[in-house]
Every structure is written in structure tokens, then in C-alpha cells.
Amino acid sequence: xxxxxxxxxxxxxxxxxxxxxxxxxxxxxxxxxxxxxxxxxxxxxxxxxxxxxxxxxxxxxxxxxxxxxxxxxxxxxxxxxxxxxxxxxxxxxxxxxxxxxxxxxxxxxxxxxxxxxxxxxxxxxxxxxxxxxxxxxxxxxxxxxxxxxxxxxxxxxxxxxxxxxxxxxxxxxxxxxxxxxxxxxxxxxxxxxxxxxxxxxxxxxxxxxxxxxxxxxxxxxxxxxxxxxxxxxxxxxxxxxxxxxxxxxxxxxxxxxxxxxxxxxxxxxxxxxxxxxxxxxxxxx
Numbered sequence: 001x002x003x004x005x006x007x008x009x010x011x012x013x014x015x016x017x018x019x020x021x022x023x024x025x026x027x028x029x030x031x032x033x034x035x036x037x038x039x040x041x042x043x044x045x046x047x048x049x050x051x052x053x054x055x056x057x058x059x060x061x062x063x064x065x066x067x068x069x070x071x072x073x074x075x076x077x078x079x080x081x082x083x084x085x086x087x088x089x090x091x092x093x094x095x096x097x098x099x100x101x102x103x104x105x106x107x108x109x110x111x112x113x114x115x116x117x118x119x120x121x122x123x124x125x126x127x128x129x130x131x132x133x134x135x136x137x138x139x140x141x142x143x144x145x146x147x148x149x150x151x152x153x154x155x156x157x158x159x160x161x162x163x164x165x166x167x168x169x170x171x172x173x174x175x176x177x178x179x180x181x182x183x184x185x186x187x188x189x190x191x192x193x194x195x196x197x198x199x200x201x202x203x204x205x206x207x208x209x210x211x212x213x214x215x216x217x218x219x220x221x222x223x224x225x226x227x228x229x230x231x232x233x234x235x236x237x238x239x240x241x242x243x244x245x246x247x248x249x250x251x252x253x254x255x256x257x258x259x260x261x262x263x264x265x266x267x268x269x270x271x272x273x274x275x276x277x278x279x280x281x282x283x284x285x
Contacts, residue, residue, distance in 0.1 A: 003285055004232075005243070005251040006236075006239040006251075007235050007285075008255055009238075009254070010157050011282035012254075012259070013149075013150040013153045014154055014279050014282075015262045015265055015266060016146065018154075018271060018277055019094075019098075020090060020147065022270045022271055022272070023093050024270075025092075026038070026041065029041070030045065030089065034080035034081040034085075035077055035081055039073050040072070040077050043058055043062075043070055044073065044074070044077040044078075044083075045090045047061075048083040048084075048086035049083070049129070049132035050083075050128065050129070052082075053074075055073075055075060058070050061128055061129050061159070061162070065172070065194050066196050066200070090147075091139055091141075091144040092144075094143065094146075094147035095141060095143045095144055097265075098146070098147070098261075099143070101265045101268045102264045103265065108143045108145070108146040108261065109145075110257065111261060112138070116138065116145075118242065118243070119134055121245045122134060122156055122241060122242035123241045123242050127159035128159060130158075133151045133156075136148055136152075146261075156241060156242070157234065157237075160238050161230075163237060164230045164234045165230060167233065168229060168233075170230065173196055173201070174204055174207070176191070177201065177205055177208055178226075183274060184274060185274045185275075185278070187201070194276065208223070259283075262283065
């Protein structure tokens with residue numbers, strides 16, 4: 001079965017985006033502007049395009065983090081720094097990560113130019129994080145511009161994924177449990193990365209077992225069908241939401257054009273596979 005072009009596009013752009021959250025400079029960049037620790041930096045940096053939003057908005061849009069993890073970071077982060085400072089800091093981390101990987105400015109500029117043309121045609125209806133990122137003025141630095149654009153596509157797809165989960169009757173924690181079974185991500189790693197206690201995680205597994213989605217420590221046939229349908233709808237949402245303007249050949253061409261940058265990022269080893277994001281190694285697709 002061939003990979004949907006929207007999924008190929010995501011794997012490529014997500015690798016260029018996610019590197020920032022795994023970069024060694026990330027936590028220090030947050031602390032340099034007054035934030036405290038990794039998670040406060042994460043929530044403030046990622047939410048910054050939406051402004052100084054309360055934790056409830058982040059819980060709703062990010063969809064899968066335990067509320068207590070979010071509330072340890074927000075709204076306190078906005079008393080320590082500003083969304084604008086977060087936006088600038090995350091771009092600085094992106095440049096440092098790309099430079100360390102050896103992503104050249106000329107290649108980044110070419111990629112940014114091509115991605116920018118696609119952003120103009122995205123449907124942002126019902127996509128708050130995608131819209132907030134698309135509204136950001138592109139930086140003149142090609143490395144920073146490339147990362148900002150990949151952020152827009154990542155959040156655009158993520159918003160569509162949340163819509164697919166809702167339509168499938170799957171909550172954020174349920175999605176994570178299903179993902180660990182579907183993609184082989186270690187349960188403990190996924191649970192800890194999203195702030196759920198072992199007791200809470202086990203309760204979700206019990207709920208999914210009662211619904212017939214999990215059986216004998218694995219996805220049931222019904223569970224596999226539901227996960228496949230959600231992934232299919234996520235791809236379709238991204239495609240119909242504006243990636244279809246490229247066409248399949250256009251996606252293939254763009255993926256190949258960005259491959260050297262993706263390869264440079266992956267070969268740093270900073271992105272683990274498997275990972276909590278669910279990102280496969282784009283070089284293996």
C-alpha cells in the first residue's frame with residue numbers, strides 16, 4: 001500500500017520542525033528569557049503564536065497532554081516573559097539546530113520559498129494553531145523562515161488530526177494508548193512524555209478494552225480499523241486543506257528537494273525513532 005502524499009509531506013516537514021524540541025539549546029533558550037524548565041518552555045514556545053492564552057486553550061488545541069502538566073507552565077509563563085520573546089527565541093533555536101546539522105542557507109531559502117507559496121493556499125478553517133502560525137511574518141533569515149513554515153504545516157495537520165480524533169470518538173489520552181500499540185512506541189516513554197500517571201494510563205487502557213479496541217495487550221481488529229480510519233482521515237484533511245494544490249507529483253518533487261536538509265537533520269541523531277510524536281524516519285519512507 002503506497003504512502004499518501006500528505007503523509008510523505010508531513011514526514012518531511014515534521015522532521016525539520018521537530019528538531020527544535022529535541023535540540024540541546026531548547027531548554028536553555030527558554031531559561032534565557034525567564035522561563036523555568038523544559039515543559040514551561042515547550043508550552044510557551046508552541047503556544048506563542050496564539051498570544052498569552054490560558055491553559056484551557058492549550059489543553060484543547062494540543063489535545064493530548066495532561067492538564068496538570070500544562071497548568072504547571074501556564075499562565076505563569078506569561079508573567080515571566082512574552083509570546084513575542086518566545087517566538088524570537090524558538091527561531092534562534094531553529095537556526096542553531098539547522099546550522100549544527102549543516103543545513104545551508106541557500107537550500108533553506110529555496111525550500112522556504114516553495115513552502116511559502118503553499119501556505120498562501122491553505123484552508124485554515126477550524127485550524128487555530130495552523131492559522132496562528134500562518135499569520136506570523138516570515139523572518140528574513142532563510143533558516144528561520146524554513147522552520148516557521150514547517151511549523152505552520154505541522155500545526156495545520158495537527159489541527160486536522162484532532163478533528164479526526166473527535167470524529168472517531170477518541171480522546172487525547174486514548175489516542176496515545178492506541179498509538180503505542182499501533183506504532184510500537186514504548187508505553188512508559190509515551191505516558192511520561194505526556195504527563196499521565198501509571199494509574200491514569202491503566203484506566204484508559206481499561207476503557208479501551210471495555211470498548212473492544214484493545215484485547216490481550218494488543219489492538220483488536222476493531223481497534224486497528226479505528227486507528228487506520230483516523231490516520232486516513234488525518235491525511236485526507238491535510239490534503240483537502242490545501243496540500244492538494246501541489247498534486248502528487250508536486251509533493252514528490254518537493255520532498256526530494258527538501259531531502260538533503262532532512263537527511264542532515266536526521267543524521268545528527270537528535271531525533272529519536274520511535275518518538276512521542278509518532279514520526280517515522282522520513283528517510284525510510
